[in-house]
Amino acid sequence: MIASDPAIPAFDKQDGQSDEARVEAAMRSFVSEFGVTTALHLESCVRCGLCAEACHFYVTTGDAKYTPVYKLEPFRRAYFREASPFAPLVRALGLVKKPGIVDLEQWQELIYDSCTMCGRCTLICPMGIDIAELVKEARHGMFKAGLLPDRLALMDRTARQWGSTATPGEDLPDILAEAGRSYGVDIPCDLDSADILVTAASAELSEHTKALADAAKILNRIGVKWTMHQGGFDASNIGFNNGDMELQERLTRALIDTAVRIGAKTVILPECGHAYGAARWEAAKWYGQALPVRIIHMTEFLDELIASGRIRVNRIGETATFHDPCQIVRRGGLEAAARRVLAALGFELIELKDHGVTGYCCGGGGGVVSNQRATTLRHKVFEMKQQQIEATGAKRFVTSCGQCRITFEMGARHAHWDKPTESLLELVADNLAG
Amino acid sequence: MDLLTFARGPALVVSLAVFVLGSLWHLAGVLLRPRMPDLSPARQGAPEKWLGALRAVKHGLWPRKEFGQAALGSTINGYVFHIGLALVFFGYAPHIAFIRRVIGLSWPALPDLVMYLAAGASIVSLLLALGSRLLNPVLGKISNLDDIITWAIVILPILTGMAVVAEPSAAVLSRDRVIYPVPLAIHLLTLELLLIWFPFGKLMHAFLFVFSRGATGLRFSHRGVEV
Ligand code: SF4
Ligand code: SF4
Numbered sequence: 001m002i003a004s005d006p007a008i009p010a011f012d013k014q015d016g017q018s019d020e021a022r023v024e025a026a027m028r029s030f031v032s033e034f035g036v037t038t039a040l041h042l043e044s045c046v047r048c049g050l051c052a053e054a055c056h057f058y059v060t061t062g063d064a065k066y067t068p069v070y071k072l073e074p075f076r077r078a079y080f081r082e083a084s085p086f087a088p089l090v091r092a093l094g095l096v097k098k099p100g101i102v103d104l105e106q107w108q109e110l111i112y113d114s115c116t117m118c119g120r121c122t123l124i125c126p127m128g129i130d131i132a133e134l135v136k137e138a139r140h141g142m143f144k145a146g147l148l149p150d151r152l153a154l155m156d157r158t159a160r161q162w163g164s165t166a167t168p169g170e171d172l173p174d175i176l177a178e179a180g181r182s183y184g185v186d187i188p189c190d191l192d193s194a195d196i197l198v199t200a201a202s203a204e205l206s207e208h209t210k211a212l213a214d215a216a217k218i219l220n221r222i223g224v225k226w227t228m229h230q231g232g233f234d235a236s237n238i239g240f241n242n243g244d245m246e247l248q249e250r251l252t253r254a255l256i257d258t259a260v261r262i263g264a265k266t267v268i269l270p271e272c273g274h275a276y277g278a279a280r281w282e283a284a285k286w287y288g289q290a291l292p293v294r295i296i297h298m299t300e301f302l303d304e305l306i307a308s309g310r311i312r313v314n315r316i317g318e319t320a321t322f323h324d325p326c327q328i329v330r331r332g333g334l335e336a337a338a339r340r341v342l343a344a345l346g347f348e349l350i351e352l353k354d355h356g357v358t359g360y361c362c363g364g365g366g367g368v369v370s371n372q373r374a375t376t377l378r379h380k381v382f383e384m385k386q387q388q389i390e391a392t393g394a395k396r397f398v399t400s401c402g403q404c405r406i407t408f409e410m411g412a413r414h415a416h417w418d419k420p421t422e423s424l425l426e427l428v429a430d431n432l433a434g
Numbered sequence: 435m436d437l438l439t440f441a442r443g444p445a446l447v448v449s450l451a452v453f454v455l456g457s458l459w460h461l462a463g464v465l466l467r468p469r470m471p472d473l474s475p476a477r478q479g480a481p482e483k484w485l486g487a488l489r490a491v492k493h494g495l496w497p498r499k500e501f502g503q504a505a506l507g508s509t510i511n512g513y514v515f516h517i518g519l520a521l522v523f524f525g526y527a528p529h530i531a532f533i534r535r536v537i538g539l540s541w542p543a544l545p546d547l548v549m550y551l552a553a554g555a556s557i558v559s560l561l562l563a564l565g566s567r568l569l570n571p572v573l574g575k576i577s578n579l580d581d582i583i584t585w586a587i588v589i590l591p592i593l594t595g596m597a598v599v600a601e602p603s604a605a606v607l608s609r610d611r612v613i614y615p616v617p618l619a620i621h622l623l624t625l626e627l628l629l630i631w632f633p634f635g636k637l638m639h640a641f642l643f644v645f646s647r648g649a650t651g652l653r654f655s656h657r658g659v660e661v
Contacts, residue, residue: 036468043646049570049572058572067575070576083467086460124505127642281472283474333654334658357661358498358500
């Protein structure tokens with residue numbers, strides 16, 4: 001058994017498939033993933049083990065099972081048996097064992113609980129293997145086999161029904177009205193036509209509703225026609241994390257189709273890393289063609305508004321350090337944008353020891369934040385992040401992803417640490433000038 | 435047919451054929467797999483695709499300083515045996531004579547002393563690599579039979595080569611007959627074993643490395659990230 005806490009079972013099972021059917025479903029899905037880049041990445045590993053040194057789960061536990069490439073073992077075996085250039089030989093000679101149900105069950109922890117799909121290991125790998133992407137592809141098979149953590153499965157069912165893990169679309173007008181009232185701002189909802197469609201992260205629809213008001217405050221200030229919309233409102237694509245491709249496509253299409261229907265040219269994504277991964281880089285894949293709308297992350301949007309002078313911000317003039325959300329920076333390319341916004345806010349930025357593209361993950365990406373089984377692991381990563389943050393001596397701690405923020409808040413509660421994790425969007429909204 | 439004639443004749447032809455055809459089959463089998471075009475718009479200012487791929491290949495040559503000692507140690511050890519092997523294979527005078535006989539090309543040889551040092555360094559570094567493969571728990575988790583076979587198949591030609599080095603290469607080349615036919619045949623056969631194994635195991639990384647890193651470079655330079 002490979003559970004980090006022996007009291008907690010290492011795997012969950014959903015629906016009533018037989019074990020054989022689960023293995024077949026996983027294998028079929030794995031095989032469908034073996035395109036040229038995946039094949040290259042599975043083929044070229046030289047088993048040097050360096051990737052372990054980059055992974056926060058290995059670095060903070062020293063447990064060899066968290067070696068990134070090891071997390072791919074069933075997926076790797078499926079490749080060599082079914083799709084590699086010498087697959088018939090491999091099968092005939094029994095050179096690679098077919099993954100069985102026990103393998104899939106045991107690897108569930110490695111594929112879901114201990115990989116945040118952060119991509120840090122790719123930077124150390126001499127072969128440049130994109131393990132995060134391979135883990136995501138392996139999750140597609142695990143989902144088909146009904147082998148994901150129950151908590152994620154529950155969120156998946158909710159999102160399939162509601163189009164969001166937080167709330168059904170019908171409740172959106174009420175949530176927005178309430179947030180608008182609480183923070184004294186008008187939040188348009190369900191307009192028939194608008195230039196910009198603004199979307200939210202699940203957490204903003206429940207505990208972080210101030211973020212909705214903050215975005216509204218800025219958008220109202222620049223005088224554009226914008227709206228939020230029941231048709232497509234939650235951009236934190238849980239299908240992307242869970243490996244549920246059908247759901248990923250459905251949630252993606254909801255955003256794009258709604259934007260097209262109301263004539264919006266731009267979709268603004270919330271402060272959420274996986275929303276950015278799913279929509280900015282993968283939406284076109286599901287749409288089947290180049291998108292008719294521009295998809296932009298909140299950080300990029302703020303950066304552009306400040307650079308063009310459409311908004312001005314007051315200078316806070318304190319020291320700050322910044323956590324780089326993996327999907328937005330290392331896998332998204334927005335390292336400089338966040339720093340320009342921080343500079344505009346007058347922060348003296350003191351970088352974490354590991355920052356920018358080589359910054360460590362918060363420990364909660366890829367659905368790990370919602371997976372209670374991974375709590376102990378998350379806390380270990382938090383300890384390391386806390387040390388790095390404290391070592392800067394910076395007064396404020398800022399990030400630009402709601403999921404990272406929740407992960408830090410949960411870690412801080414556990415560690416009785418009183419430093420708040422601040423949102424870049426909130427800082428801009430609270431410090432709008434004139 | 436004596437062993438040396440066999441090693442220089444049919445065994446050489448067969449092993450070269452397996453090496454060339456097997457490697458081509460392997461590369462084609464991977465590179466001709468389905469390709470999913472990236473339809474997302476590139477980040478403004480992203481480099482040309484080929485440049486992004488090339489930069490990623492270049493970055494792979496040395497670990498980022500952020501990754502510190504662990505990455506550095508294993509990288510340096512890797513370079514020692516890669517460079518050592520290349521020097522011995524391409525720089526040793528009898529090897530150059532052998533290559534000239536087979537494909538008609540030749541180049542100036544390196545001094546014997548350099549060869550002995552390079553071979554010695556390669557052996558030490560291969561032993562270090564084996565030691566860490568057997569003792570390091572991370573490597574224990576991820577290693578498989580391919581690693582052990584490949585390790586043995588790489589070190590064998592060096593060891594059997596050392597066994598035939600009894601005199602300076604000038605003396606070897608000045609004679610028109612081989613005075614240690616059996617050890618030489620064995621040396622050649624171990625090289626041929628390496629050629630035969632090449633397409634089937636991890637030695638293929640010698641070709642795949644460029645494509646693997648290049649593919650990651652394409653994916654991330656499109657997003658405005660240098661990997
Ligand atoms: S660093 Fe890359 S090549 Fe080395 S073991 Fe990890 S995935 Fe394989
Ligand atoms: S993607 Fe991140 S969490 Fe996953 S194995 Fe790599 S370094 Fe670890």
